[in-house]
Amino acid sequence: MNPVTQLVIANRILAHEEVVDAYGHVSVRTEAGFLLSHSKAPSSVGAEDILEFDLSAQPKTQERRPLYLERFIHAAIYEARPDVMAVVHAHAEDVLPFTIADVALRPVIHSGAFIGAEVPLWDIAATFGERTDLLVRNMDQARDLAKSLGRNNVALMRGHGFAAAARSLIDVVRMSVYLPRNARAQRRAMQMGKLKPLSRGEIEARTSGYKPDSPETQRAWRYWAERAGCAHLLKP
Numbered sequence: 001m002n003p004v005t006q007l008v009i010a011n012r013i014l015a016h017e018e019v020v021d022a023y024g025h026v027s028v029r030t031e032a033g034f035l036l037s038h039s040k041a042p043s044s045v046g047a048e049d050i051l052e053f054d055l056s057a058q059p060k061t062q063e064r065r066p067l068y069l070e071r072f073i074h075a076a077i078y079e080a081r082p083d084v085m086a087v088v089h090a091h092a093e094d095v096l097p098f099t100i101a102d103v104a105l106r107p108v109i110h111s112g113a114f115i116g117a118e119v120p121l122w123d124i125a126a127t128f129g130e131r132t133d134l135l136v137r138n139m140d141q142a143r144d145l146a147k148s149l150g151r152n153n154v155a156l157m158r159g160h161g162f163a164a165a166a167r168s169l170i171d172v173v174r175m176s177v178y179l180p181r182n183a184r185a186q187r188r189a190m191q192m193g194k195l196k197p198l199s200r201g202e203i204e205a206r207t208s209g210y211k212p213d214s215p216e217t218q219r220a221w222r223y224w225a226e227r228a229g230c231a232h233l234l235k236p
């Protein structure tokens with residue numbers, strides 16, 4: 001399917017599943033950069049809003065519409081990680097406590113396995129001091145975040161949100177939908193008693209057999225697209 005259409009669907013899904021609200025964004029890699037909307041709430045992003053950016057986060061064609069302030073996040077992750085094909089940045093509320101408290105976010109439910117065994121926490125103040133507005137406004141800050149992400153799938157951002165990276169658009173959407181649910185389950189479980197997170201073996205077993213084009217994954221994509229009111233954009 002056309003990558004622009006896929007990205008429109010991804011925007012609508014993430015908005016409807018409340019991973020993003022007026023803020024937050026999703027991108028997909030192209031041969032020499034990435035596709036991302038201009039600055040617009042993901043719930044109303046259409047094909048005409050999608051622009052191509054280079055790996056310094058500049059639009060490839062002249063653009064008068066405002067751009068996302070934090071588009072650098074996408075550029076720096078693609079630059080650092082040739083294996084990454086799609087990126088989400090969001091401020092999902094259920095994830096936020098884990099960006100503040102001294103408690104590691106762990107995969108605790110089967111659908112949370114995709115976040116991986118380690119979820120690093122990036123603190124912008126560690127490198128850039130205590131006078132930033134917490135937003136990732138340039139390549140230096142974004143590269144520092146990408147460094148913290150390392151080879152992992154998700155990095156939490158202190159007092160702000162998360163960045164997720166995956167090998168396909170459907171993977172990153174899936175991970176971003178289940179990340180807040182995993183966080184919610186972990187927080188509730190911690191109120192009840194001791195946690196038993198997924199083991200490395202369970203995470204590997206869950207993720208190694210996963211295929212973005214499998215009927216199970218396509219079922220979820222269609223389900224989310226229908227809920228988001230954009231199933232008409234899917235292939236018949």
Ligand SMILES: [Zn+2]
Pocket residue numbers: 070089090091135136160161
């Ligand atoms: Zn942000």
